Amino acid sequence: MAYESEHLLIEIADGxxxxxxxxxxxxxxxNGTLISELDQAFRGLAEDPTVRALVxxxxxxxxxxxxxxxxxxxxxxxxxxxxxxxxxxxxFRFLEQMPKPVIAAVNGFALGGGLELALAxxxxxxxxxxxxxxxEVKLGIxxxxxxxxxxxxxxxxxxxxxxxxxxxxxxxxxxxRIGLVNRVVPQAELLDAARELASKxxxxxxxxxxxxxxxxxxxxxxxxxxxxxxxxxxxxxxxSTSDMREGMGxxxxxxxxxxxxx
Numbered sequence: 001m002a003y004e005s006e007h008l009l010i011e012i013a014d015g016x017x018x019x020x021x022x023x024x025x026x027x028x029x030x031n032g033t034l035i036s037e038l039d040q041a042f043r044g045l046a047e048d049p050t051v052r053a054l055v056x057x058x059x060x061x062x063x064x065x066x067x068x069x070x071x072x073x074x075x076x077x078x079x080x081x082x083x084x085x086x087x088x089x090x091x092f093r094f095l096e097q098m099p100k101p102v103i104a105a106v107n108g109f110a111l112g113g114g115l116e117l118a119l120a121x122x123x124x125x126x127x128x129x130x131x132x133x134x135x136e137v138k139l140g141i142x143x144x145x146x147x148x149x150x151x152x153x154x155x156x157x158x159x160x161x162x163x164x165x166x167x168x169x170x171x172x173x174x175x176x177r178i179g180l181v182n183r184v185v186p187q188a189e190l191l192d193a194a195r196e197l198a199s200k201x202x203x204x205x206x207x208x209x210x211x212x213x214x215x216x217x218x219x220x221x222x223x224x225x226x227x228x229x230x231x232x233x234x235x236x237x238x239x240s241t242s243d244m245r246e247g248m249g250x251x252x253x254x255x256x257x258x259x260x261x262x
Contacts, residue, residue, distance in 0.1 A: 005037045009059065010045075015052040016198045017045050018191070020059050027066035028058040030113045032087065038117075039091035046098055052206060053198035054098070056121055057105040058114075061187060064106040064130070065114025070139070081144070088113060088145035092120035096150075097217060099210040101201045105194040106130045107187060111169070116145035119154065122213065124180065125194050126172040127187035132180060133169035153220060155179050205243040206261040 009020040019041060021028040045051050058064040076084060095102060095117075104110075104121035111133045118124050118132075126132075134143050134151070142148060143164065152160040155178045163170065172184045185193045201209060211234045219227035238244050242262045250257035 005041065007034045008037050008041055010041060012048075012051060014199070015050065015202055016055060016195055017048070017051045017053070018055045018057065018195075019045075020057055021065055022059040024058075024060040024062075026069065027063035027109060028060070028114070029066055029069045030088070030117070031069035031072050032084065035087050035091050039087075039094065042091065042095050042098065046094075046100065051100065052202045053100055054102045055105055055191070055194045055198060056102060056117070057107055057191065057194070061108060061129075063108040063114070064104070064110040065117055066109040067112035067114055067135070073139075073141070085144035088116070092117060092146055096120040096122075097214075098122075099213060101198060101209060101213065103194045103198055105190050106132075106172075106181065107190055112136055112143065112147075113145050116143060116147040116150070119150040120146065123182050123197065125190060125197070126175060126181040126184050127190045128172055128184055129187055130172040130175070130181075130184075131169045132163075132172075132175045133167065134164050135167040135169070137165060138167040151180075205241075205247055205257070205259045207241050207243050208238055208247075211238060 007021065007023050009022045011018045011020075021034070021038075023029060023034065045054060073084070101123065102121045104118040104124045106118055106124060106126040108127065108129060109131050110118050111131070112135060115132050115134055134147050136143050148164060151163065154160075159178050162168075170178075170180075172181065175181045176184050183193070215227075215231050215234050218230050222230065243259045246259060247257045
């Protein structure tokens, strides 16, 4: 499957799609065109049978995504603001519900919409020079691509409100301390670390990985009882798969499993 885009560079190798946001002259800032391109790319990659994991990063060494295009936002009227917010929310929600693991390789500034994009990924790795923040209140607005929803769920209400209400940035080490990122690595090693993590996940049963993602996503918004029932149903569903029989057979026979995704 071919992917052509004005502001995205997409490379697929060994089952991993590296999606690179490519507006380095604007520090990879998001605008309406780029959001649309991301949405189309996410939907295509979700259906691409050659892709089993995604790594999302930014071009250059300064920014993952340094925010939204302020020149574009400054022209919004109220209805335009709602449309802009919903466009980003829809694209990021699709990414969050992707049945394939999505790893953000945050290689610099992840501010505003950039942090919101990283929050929609399943796992976040950061370079040592990465900076994180939701500075929207400094512009008289609030996060509009899901930041007020996802950040409290990830780091807790108090820490999230401090970031949202002050608009202050935090560095990579603080982001790791509060659980915003999973790991901090030197920038030169960031993409390799993300690919290595993706490969480790891909070595497992693909149906199990997809349903684990679905179980966790569902469980975050359901009651404990509802989430456990959903988990049980998925657990039972996996008992019908060839992958389960292969995985357990391989364990008992002390050999490497050969999963087929069926």
